[in-house]
Amino acid sequence: MTVNTLSIAIRALSRCIKCCPTSRISRRCFxxxxxxxxxxxxxxxxxxxxxxxxxxxxxxSDTVTTPGPAMRRAMAEAEVGDDVFGEDPTVNELQKMAADIFGMEAALFVPTGTMSNLIAVMVHCRERGDEMIVGDLSHLHMYEQGGSAQLAGVHSTTLTTLADGTFDLDQLESKIRHGYPDAHYPRSRLVCVENTHNILGGRVLPLSFLQELRSMADKYGLVVHMDGARLMNAAVALGLQPSVILQHCHTVSACLSKGLGAPAGTMLAGSKDFIQRAVRARKALGGGMRQLGILAAAGKIALKDMPAxxxxxxxxxxxxxxxxxxxxxxxxxxxxxxxxxxxxxxxxxxxxxxxxxxxxxxxxxxxxxxxxxxxxxxxxxxxxxxxxxxxxxxxxxxxxxxxxxxxxxxxxxxxxxxx
Structure with a gap:
């Protein structure tokens, strides 16, 4: 492109900007x-x-929150280290705090909820062609770009999501593959639930549903993962500790960056063996960060002070x-x-x-x-x-x-x- 041609293009764009209000510039010009x-x-x-x-x-959305003065101070003053080496003390404190709150053996800081859910799928469904069972209106199924198939090679089968965010357990039982290792079928490994349920307006899963779900999962050797992006909202609504809700789940992903007000981050929690495998998956997905304590300091305040x-x-x-x-x-x-x-x-x-x-x-x-x-x-x-x-x-x-x-x-x- 010559200098004269570039100048003509710039002048044309300038005229477009002058003629169009800001909210219409891109629509009219592009x-x-x-x-x-x-x-x-x-x-x-x-x-x-x-x-x-x-x-x-x-x-x-509750994702538009910004950190307040106390949270910003904590971030500025955070003691940090290399988290990929496991040497960031603030991250380690946050992970211990989250594990205790959730009643799990261990926890891991992950940059986003989407990555956290994907890591859970990758760890629970270790072989390509394994299958997870999800609600057809779940965030994991609708809004995470099919990452479980795209990146993890995991097949999904869906259940009809009911108005309260649950699904019919008889339908779940009918979807479980009983023919493995028949070469025609994937192997059912994982059931995912969402609490609170985003698309259905923040509905809280009843504790009785989770208890019955876990009984069925145990019967057929399945793992239960909770997409608990707004788990703390569910706990407050039920008047229960998060650990009481999570006693029926094997793993959970809980966001720090929504109603809890942190600028970023999600806690993934489960057994020690699960978290060890999750660390490897996080690294493969590019989620291993270094002086992460700056964000973890905000996460500590989010978990400790913000649920109330x-x-x-x-x-x-x-x-x-x-x-x-x-x-x-x-x-x-x-x-x-x-x-x-x-x-x-x-x-x-x-x-x-x-x-x-x-x-x-x-x-x-x-x-x-x-x-x-x-x-x-x-x-x-x-x-x-x-x-x-x-x-x-x-x-x-x-x-x-x-x-x-x-x-x-x-x-x-x-x-x-x-x-």
């Missing part, structure tokens, strides 16, 4: 889908002189769900009984108003809202599975934020609700 740029709603809108103060309530505040998120979520049912006109459909933790799923009952369009309305400052709410307000929500909208509470959302978000939903109902 032809990308609007959905690709949904996360642009995190940008702070321009506040011109004389306009009401702008406030943003981010309910898209999760009940606040659950109360705010229930408060918002109740407010949606009281909006007039009745624009929203929500099952309040299904709001067990920090997630609210609801539908918008207005012809022509899709979940994505509704989220755009909530993310904008509508006409007259400044006067009605006392300030400009943007509420960030997420178009979710099955034509629902998802709202999720976390340490960055206060009771006042929740009340304002409910008032914003009422404003939208008045403008776009059923007449």
């Amino acid at each position: 032809g990308a889908s609007p959905a690709r740029f949904y996360y642009e709603t995190t940008k702070t809108a321009d506040s011109s002189a004389g306009s009401p103060a702008l406030r943003t309530v981010d309910l898209r 505040r999760l009940g606040e998120d659950h109360r705010n979520a229930r408060s918002f769900a109740k407010a949606l049912t009281q909006c007039s006109p009745p624009l929203y459909q929500v099952d309040s009984a299904a709001v067990e933790t920090n997630i609210v799923l609801f539908r918008v009952r207005a012809p022509g108003l899709s979940p994505a369009s509704f989220c755009e309305l909530m993310g904008e400052v509508g006409k007259g809202e400044g006067e009605a709410l006392g300030q400009g307000l943007r509420v960030l929500l997420f178009p979710h599975f099955g034509d629902t909208v998802r709202a999720m509470w976390h340490l960055g959302v206060s009771e006042e934020d929740t009340q304002l978000a409910a008032k914003k939903a009422q404003c939208v109902a008045q403008q776009h609700g059923l007449k």
